Amino acid sequence: MPPPRSPQLFSLPSPFELESGTVLLHEPPWSNESVLRAQLLDESYAKPFVVEDDKRRYLYFNTRLMQSAMRLADPNALDLAYTQQMMSFLLFLPHPRRIVLIGLGGGSLMKFCATRLPSVDFTAVEISPDVIAFRDLFQLPPDDTRLRILEADGAAYMQDVEKGFDVVLVDAFDEHGFAPPLANRAFLDSIFSKLSGNGVLVINLAGEKESYAGLIGLAMDAFDEQVIVFSVPEDGNHILLAFRAPYFEPRWRWLHNHAKELRAKFGLDFPAFVQKIERAAKLGLARREAIRGR
Incomplete structure (x- = not known):
């Protein structure tokens, strides 16, 4: 109840x-x-x-x-397809220790990580107190030593926070679409500098395309073109993955096998995720979208 x-x-x-x-x-x-x-x-x-x-x-x-x-029957589940597919970072980084989420929303990603990744340190950064005010209604866990919600500007937070995040999740929107203050190179550079050596950036792209036009190209520049973009047609979204590791080279055959293990562990369709990600990478969809956004 x-x-x-x-x-x-x-x-x-x-x-x-x-x-x-x-x-x-x-x-x-x-x-x-x-x-x-x-x-x-x-x-x-x-x-x-x-x-x-x-x-x-x-x-x-x-x-x-x-x-x-x-x-309501399963408050900790990921109900929307795009939130499920944002968890695809686990294909490349199965044991993250430190995660930050920029943009709380209803807290679905926070709750899922809190319950399914019990050893992770998780910080959610949300600029709007009106969004945070719905925290209890969406059954978000209370702050403790490993989970916290901060009322702060995401760009300023990434500038000032200490290094060492394994995963940065960006799901930040206003009434028009992707939050304009985050659609710039300075924000992406700050994320790159704060990621661990094998860290992964995950961005949800949705809403009016003008709100994130050019962002994919900026990410390609900031992350030395180590970016994969794939679509989530169920929700009308795109997911951007950017990799901090130099000379990132996915081992696709291993990832397909690993995806089956992740599906058994987390109950999400990781085999379908990796098929979609591999296809998008080999078709160069990130580069195509970057050119289109210029």
Whole structure:
């Protein structure tokens, strides 16, 4: 059963044609429901909100771009295809010790890593206090010695933090798409400098293409072209993998065998992931997208 709702949440029937259920807002109980309903419909409501039905909770900035989804029957599962495929870094780095997530959303990646990678040190960095305010609703674990959520600017955090991350996950969006302050070379250079020797950068690319146009080319430059981009058609996303190791050369045959072990351990379709990644790498999709974005 889901935990009891925080008393400051204001609920109203969903006004959206395609998103049925209940809308949950961080608003006082005396708020005007008609005004909030109108703001939701014309997209002038300035904060994130949750839509809940009898099976799932969804986090939105607007209904054109879903931020996160959680199955009520299995809150720690990765419900969206793109979140599952962001975990493909385990193919290349099966025993990460230190992970940072830039952009919390509903915390699906944090919860999955917390439960399935129990020895990992995990930091989530989220700039919006309004997103963090939904932490309890999405059943995120409390901060402890190995798990923490920081309210901070992701770019500034990567500039100042100490080196040694094995994995940097970037899943940062605003109401239009990929967060503009992160779509630049300086951010990518700071990530490159803070990764461990075999570290991996994983970026979710979604929303309006203009919001991340050119980012793939910048990543190709920052990571000496050791970048693979593959599509997640189920969600309309692309995933970018960038590798810190010099002269990175995937051992595809070994990875296909390793993928079967990961599927048995984590319950995700790693064999399908590695097939897609190998095909994208051999077709040079990252270079094609980089040229298109220039």
